Amino acid sequence: MLSAFTSQKPVLGIDDLAETSGLNRSAVQRVTYTLVHLGYLQKEKPGLYALTHKVLQLSYAYMRFNMLMQVAAPYISELADRLGMRADLVVLDDTEVVYLIRIPSRIEMFSLSPMGRRWTAISSAAGRAMLSRMDDDSIADVLARADLPQATPSTILDRERIRAIIAQARNDGYTYQLGEVLPGAAAIAAPILGASGAPIGAVGLGTTVTEMQQDGRREELAKQVMETAGALSHMNIAQP
Amino acid sequence: MSADDPTKDEAGEPDAEGRRDPLMVAAIVKAFDVVKHIASVHKQPTLGEIARACGISFQSAQRITNGLVESGYLDRDERLKTYRFSLRTLDLQYTYLRTDNLLKSAWPILMGLREQTQMRVSLCVLDGTEIVFLLRLSSNPKDFETLLIGRRRVAALTAGGSAVLSTLPPEERRRIVEASDLTPLTPRSIVDPEAILARLDACEKQGFCIRDQETHVGEITAAVPLATVNGRAPHAIVVAGPGKGRTVDDFRRDIVPLLQNAAIALDRAHGPDTA
Numbered sequence: 001m002l003s004a005f006t007s008q009k010p011v012l013g014i015d016d017l018a019e020t021s022g023l024n025r026s027a028v029q030r031v032t033y034t035l036v037h038l039g040y041l042q043k044e045k046p047g048l049y050a051l052t053h054k055v056l057q058l059s060y061a062y063m064r065f066n067m068l069m070q071v072a073a074p075y076i077s078e079l080a081d082r083l084g085m086r087a088d089l090v091v092l093d094d095t096e097v098v099y100l101i102r103i104p105s106r107i108e109m110f111s112l113s114p115m116g117r118r119w120t121a122i123s124s125a126a127g128r129a130m131l132s133r134m135d136d137d138s139i140a141d142v143l144a145r146a147d148l149p150q151a152t153p154s155t156i157l158d159r160e161r162i163r164a165i166i167a168q169a170r171n172d173g174y175t176y177q178l179g180e181v182l183p184g185a186a187a188i189a190a191p192i193l194g195a196s197g198a199p200i201g202a203v204g205l206g207t208t209v210t211e212m213q214q215d216g217r218r219e220e221l222a223k224q225v226m227e228t229a230g231a232l233s234h235m236n237i238a239q240p
Numbered sequence: 241m242s243a244d245d246p247t248k249d250e251a252g253e254p255d256a257e258g259r260r261d262p263l264m265v266a267a268i269v270k271a272f273d274v275v276k277h278i279a280s281v282h283k284q285p286t287l288g289e290i291a292r293a294c295g296i297s298f299q300s301a302q303r304i305t306n307g308l309v310e311s312g313y314l315d316r317d318e319r320l321k322t323y324r325f326s327l328r329t330l331d332l333q334y335t336y337l338r339t340d341n342l343l344k345s346a347w348p349i350l351m352g353l354r355e356q357t358q359m360r361v362s363l364c365v366l367d368g369t370e371i372v373f374l375l376r377l378s379s380n381p382k383d384f385e386t387l388l389i390g391r392r393r394v395a396a397l398t399a400g401g402s403a404v405l406s407t408l409p410p411e412e413r414r415r416i417v418e419a420s421d422l423t424p425l426t427p428r429s430i431v432d433p434e435a436i437l438a439r440l441d442a443c444e445k446q447g448f449c450i451r452d453q454e455t456h457v458g459e460i461t462a463a464v465p466l467a468t469v470n471g472r473a474p475h476a477i478v479v480a481g482p483g484k485g486r487t488v489d490d491f492r493r494d495i496v497p498l499l500q501n502a503a504i505a506l507d508r509a510h511g512p513d514t515a
Contacts, residue, residue, distance in 0.1 A: 002311075002313075002332060003311060003312070003313075003328075003331070003332075005332070005335050005339075006331070006335055007334055007335050007338045010335050010338060010339040011339065030263060030264075030265050031265055031268060033263050033264070033265075034263075034264045034265045034268045034269060035268065037261070037264060038268075038269065038272050039367075040272070044339075050336075050339045051332060051335055051336040051339060052336070053336065053340075053365060053367070053372055053374055053390075054367075055329075055332035055333060055335075055336050056332075056333055056336065056372060056374070056389060056390030057275065057276065057279040057390060058275065058279060058313060058325050058329035058332060058333075059325070059329040059330050059332060059333035059389075059390055060279070060388055060389070060390025060391060060392075061278065061279040061280075061324070061325045061329075062324070062325035062326065062327065062329045062330065063330075063388050063390075064385070064388065065284065065324055065325075069384070070384045073384055073387055077378075091327065093327050093328075098327055098330060100330075101387075114334075115330065115333065115334065115337075116330030116331060116333050116334030116337075117334055118331075118334075
């Protein structure tokens with residue numbers, strides 16, 4: 001029932017919970033009563049519930065055992081510091097990418113950390129970078145199933161064009177996107193390979209579309225993400 | 241949870257701690273005992289270890305872990321036959337961070353504090369005898385554990401915890417200190433309950449708390465409590481930095497005023513009415 005709480009619907013009432021869980025109202029009432037008593041839910045307003053910090057028990061235990069995060073954290077941070085730019089560690093979860101680490105740039109300082117944020121893999125540079133190191137059948141499968149919302153006017157909605165971008169990424173060792181997720185924002189990413197040779201994550205850099213289009217800048221940033229991702233690929237990290 | 245009605249399952253039975261609230265759903269209480277156990281151990285547990293630690297049968301442990309695996313929050317390592325939390329647990333963290341208004345107000349203020357101090361900055365809250373770090377801005381990414389939110393420390397042994405305890409009534413402080421696991425964190429940790437209580441009095445009087453290498457070797461930590469509001473668990477803001485070349489007096493003079501300004505800004509931004 002905890003999974004009913006999402007960033008789109010962080011505060012829920014008994015009826016919402018009954019609908020998403022398939023339980024009847026009185027069962028939902030007893031479950032929420034129990035979860036409030038255990039401290040995982042709190043009453044926001046009468047009849048409305050939200051998650052509490054107790055849920056961090058689970059995510060903390062996950063992160064503590066995550067070898068990729070542990071090994072990559074100093075690299076991502078060093079990259080962000082050296083370039084004065086936003087740097088990310090991203091993993092693939094089926095058709096979505098999940099941000100594990102984001103070192104924000106100064107401009108982005110005033111928004112909450114997006115750790116755990118998800119986005120459709122096929123629209124993100126990091127997602128396409130990871131897909132580029134998977135076999136063609138897996139790529140086709142993700143391309144067929146993934147959501148493809150038009151987040152901006154620049155979002156590429158033609159799945160065949162995305163397939164071609166992924167093929168190009170396989171060739172180049174990196175990929176980038178211009179304004180497809182947020183207007184004016186660009187990203188560039190390279191895949192991290194695990195001990196088995198499969199992609200286990202991606203290193204990404206975020207900047208503006210304008211900067212990415214400056215003469216030679218994209219090539220320079222590509223070199224940086226590939227170097228960092230390459231260093232992490234050589235550490236033979238097991239697939240988490 | 242699965243679509244089976246969990247309230248039909250052993251409803252009203254007392255849980256492991258003998259609580260007999262008839263409205264509690266025993267199956268859920270047991271499931272969260274398992275969650276708590278898996279979250280607290282340093283090694284990924286097997287079913288047998290889970291069953292033993294939670295005082296439940298192997299079959300119960302199996303049923304609960306199966307439910308958690310099905311819900312996506314738990315992964316089974318097929319080779320080692322052990323359990324660990326999954327990537328999906330970050331969804332809960334992500335949602336929680338966006339629900340809590342205090343955290344939203346705190347983020348830019350903590351960012352500013354990190355810019356000013358160039359040290360590690362955190363926000364923590366009291367939970368039982370422990371504090372939980374809710375926001376952390378690291379200055380040294382090489383120390384992985386200090387990057388992670390959700391980390392827990394014994395309140396009475398840390399600057400942040402002492403700052404929050406100092407806002408509580410004396411009898412409440414004593415109850416918490418006496419219930420705490422006072423295993424020293426460093427050779428300099430002060431673990432005598434009476435000494436801890438005396439220092440909490442001092443902390444209350446001065447309004448801040450500084451600890452020299454008592455939680456991390458080589459690190460000084462300073463903390464101030466946020467204004468406590470009815471119904472809100474006490475929070476504190478913490479700055480931690482290398483003790484090398486700095487003294488407690490330097491922290492008192494340079495860091496504490498910045499912390500106090502940040503706490504005032506946060507109390508003002510958040511406001512008492514949102515508690």
